[in-house]
Structures are given as C-alpha cells and as structure tokens.
Amino acid sequence: MARPINRRTWLKHCSSYAAASGLLACETSGDSPPQEIEGTGLNIYFGDFHNHCSVGYALGSMERAYEIAASHLDFFAFTPHSHWHDMPVMEQDKHQKWLKGFEVTRQRWPEVQAANRSYHKPGEFVTFHAYEWHSSEFGDYCIYFPADDSQLTHFDSLTDLQEFAFRKGALLVPHHPGYRQGRRGANPKFWDPRVTQLLEIYSEHGNAESDEGPLDYIRHSMGGRWTPNTLQAVLKTGHRVGVLASTDDHLGCPGAYGEGLAAILAPELTREALFESLKKRRCYGVTGDRIELDFRLNGKLMGEETAYARKRTISASAAGWDRLERLELIKDNRVIHRDFPMDRGIPQNVWDQPLFLRIEFGWGPWASLEMSRVCDWEMDIRLKGGRIAGFQPCFQSGPLEENRRNLVKAQGENALKVSSYTSRRQAFAERPTNAVVLKVQAGPDAVLSIQTVKPGKQIIEKPLAGLLAENEVIFTGPFPDESILIHRLVPEVRTKGSFTIADESSGDTVDWYYLRAVQANGQMAWSSPIWVEKRA
Secondary structure: OOOOOOHHHHHHHHHHHHHHHOOOOOOOOOOOOOOOEOOOOEEEEEEEOOEOOOOOOOOOOHHHHHHHHHHHOOEEEEOOEEEEOOOOOOHHHOOHHHHHHHHHHHHHHHHHHHHHHHHOEOOOEEEEEEEEEEOOOOOEEEEEOOOOOOOOOOOOOHHHHHHHHHHHOOEEEEEOOOOOOOOOOOOHHHOOOOOOOEEEEEEOOEEOOOOOOOOOOOOOOOOOOOHHHOHHHHHHOOOOOEEEEOOOEOOOOOOOOOOOEEEEEEOOOOHHHHHHHHHOOOEEEEOOOOOEEEEEEOOEEOOOEEOOOOEEEEEEEEEOOOOEEEEEEEEOOEEEEEEOHHHHOOOOOHHHOOEEEEEEEEOOOOHHHOOOOOEEEEEEEEEEEEEEEEEEEEOOOOOOOOOOOOEEEEEOOOEEEEEEEEOOOOOHHHOOEEEEEEEEEEEEEEEEEEEEEEOOOEEEEEEHHHHOOOOEEEEOOOOOOOEEEEOOOEEHHHOEEEEEEEEEOOOOOOEEEEEEEEEOOOOEEEEOOEEEOOOO
16 A cells, blocks of 8 residues: 655665765665555555644754654644734733744744745655644634745634635644634634635544544643534534644654654645645544555545445455554444454464564653653664565654654665664653564564664564564663563554445435544554435
C-alpha cells in the first residue's frame, strides 16, 4: 500500500548529514515510489496538519520544526497562533501569553511564508500555508490555503472568516472539537459546508470520536469530552465531515509519535493533488503508528457519497506496524462487524513472510530521584542473515532540545544508524522512550545486532528465533540507568486485517459507515465515513 516515510527526502538528508558530520553512513538503498492502493491510482501520504513553535506562543524554533518535518513526513502545515477575538481576561494576566504570541505571528508572518516556499518541493515534501484562529464561542479552526497566496487576517466573526476562506479556496478545519461549547469546543451549527468538510478528531489533546472511547482529553486540556461535540454526535446530526488527526504539538516537533498524524489518499505528492483529496474527504487519521487503511462501499472510497442501494458490499483492510487487535466497521455510530487478526496465531510458515521488530529505548531515573537528565543515543542496528525491507520512526516531541535531533541517519539492506535522545522530562503520556520499527525478511538463524556508542559502548546480539516467543530487556548500566526493550517479533499476518461483508437497509434514513483499527499497543486509526443516501 504505502511507504512508511518520505524516504526521498530522508535519503538526501541522511547523506548530507553524514557527509557534514564526518560519519560513515550505512550504504543506502535506492528509493522506490509508493505502492498504489489496489485499483485506485492513489497512494497514502502521511503528514502533520497542525503544529506549533515559538512563532506564536509555543516553543522551539521555526527552522527546527521545518527541518524535523522534512526529515520524516510527506507533507506539513505549520499553523501559528493568530487571533482570539473573544478571549477572556485571565487571572494573573495570563491572557498576555496569547496576546504576545499573536503579535509574534503577525511580525514574523513573512518569514513563515518564506519558509513554506523554501521547503516546498513537489514530489518530495509538500508544505501548506496555514494558521490557527481561536474562539471561545465558535471553537478553534485551522485555515489551510491551496497555494502561496496566503493572507494573515484578524476576523472577529466566524462568518467573516468563512467568507474569506471561501474566496481564497481555503479549508477551515475545527480541532479539539470535543470541548464544551463556550470553552473553545466546536459549535457545529455554525459550520459552513463550503469550507468545513473535515474534522480533526485526534491530537495531543486526545480522541474526539466519542465521549466513551479511549484516549480521553487529558493533556493540554481545558476539560473532558462533551458528547454533543464528538465526531459521532455531529455525524448523527447530519454533518458530513471527513476525518483527520494531527499533533497540535507545542514543542515544535511535527509528526511527534503518539500525538496524531494525517493520512491522505492522492495520486501524487503535490500540493494540488493533496488539497483536492482533502476537499473530497479522501483522508483519515492515525494516533502514531502509520496504519494503512483501505475502505470502500459499493466501489466508493472513504469520504464519498453514494445513492441509495438496498444491498451494500463493504470491503475493508488495514496494515499496521504491530499486532492488529481488531478492525471494526461502524454503521450509524454502532459497530456491526469486527475482525480479530491478532487471534490468528503464529503461522507455520512464519519465516516466509515479513516480520516486524520494534526496538524501544529510554526510561531512566524517575522524577522523585531528582536526577532529571537527557540521555543521548547513538546506535548501529544490524540484521545478520536477513534484510531490512522498511522501517518506521517512532520519535516523541519531548524533551524540547533545540540542538538535538531524532534521526535515522542512514539505512542499508541490513543496517540502520540511529541518533536519538530520551528523557522523562516532557515525555508524552509519561512514556519516556523512542523507538524504531523494522520490517524484516529473515530466517530463524538471523541475528539482530545492536551496537551502542551512546549512552555507553555495548554490543547486544539476539537470534530472531528467540524473539518469536519472548522479548528482551537490556540495561545500559547499573540502576537507575536507561534500557533497551526489544519487542517480540510480529508476523505480518498478525499486523493485517481484511473483510468483505454485505449489509442491507430499508433506506428510510441516510446511513454512514466508517472503519476503525486498533493495534495491541493502543495505536489507532479512523477512516473518513462513506454516506449512503436514503431511498428517493
């Protein structure tokens, strides 16, 4: 289906990085085009549509943010904070934080536009001009422009902002919709469907699919989820919105693992193609792992509408980077079918198919020990007797370190060179780790070799055969030093799920269907819905 990362950009980056730093990079393999979603001419591209840095009132330089985005994403929209027309006066004058941030955005807007133009390279890495508009009454929106002709505006009315977006051909996407109305939660009755065709249902704030699902609103939070403002509620009231996720990260780290990513189905990696797919709602959201979704009803793709048909053939498939616990089909907000790939067990021909190997590293002394620190990691990962067919980076946003980077510096047929850093400080969801996931092709005699230079010199070797049954934990030094967790191997068959079912309807109401995928490690994905009109 889709490639895991923007490898064209990454290969150029790691080669120049190695040359500049005097490192001997692993021999890199050539890039290949993304695989087509069968029979559609569309590919899946992953990116971040909502991210913040010090241009506004967040942290981290803008230059760092663009560099991180270009190193591992297909597309990126930097969304500096711009305006809050009905902002309350806060105790201890805390509202000054927002006012000062808005002024920074206004002064540096030409720099933002210049950075967008500089990093935009069709076919390699696509940037979008965007910014964020706050409202206590109407909720928060990000505005996305289809071209370089972007204009920073300070409208005090949602109606005026919507008219401006319509004239510019722009999209307005509500985010963290699940907060209560009046407290910057969504206000769907004022949405203009000409410009609001998408809803950001997941970010670092949490999950707004419903008020009962996992990943509640906890971090960066203005309170819990409110039922009327969740995705399922707005679908029930007749709104037709596609699904997105993005980080809303405030440490200037686009694509931070676990905070949300957007996936777009498009024929090519250009701004025009991606934007056209967004307008057609051919998109979906993931929490962290780059789960690939293909969802169709009577031949229609996610995001589309179709005329009434009593008989409906629904096909769904997902491919993850960990054990796929379940794949669920939701109709009119009710699960009508489940598939459980994880329960299929380990096949006899396990070594004849790809295997997924997650290498996680970090942890270290906890806060009560008062030993707060940042641990640097430099490691060579090699597969003796096998091949690395692909990989996924799982790098968190915290801690904020302006001059440190999480990078896969180089990749070969059987090797990765990883540079990273971890800390308990600012760890997302209190998980102080980073990881890389390898997609490997190997036999039972193959050996995983990890050679660390930092935090200390160490050579770890583990036969793959043993990793089918149990994981491995290695400490880098005496208590309470950091450690490495080599997860159990996951056969590809357990990362994939698919089904085709038939459904029937009387046609008395409009029906909507969408797909939800859940991995065993808690990572999730949601497709945009498909709508079936009621009987004429």
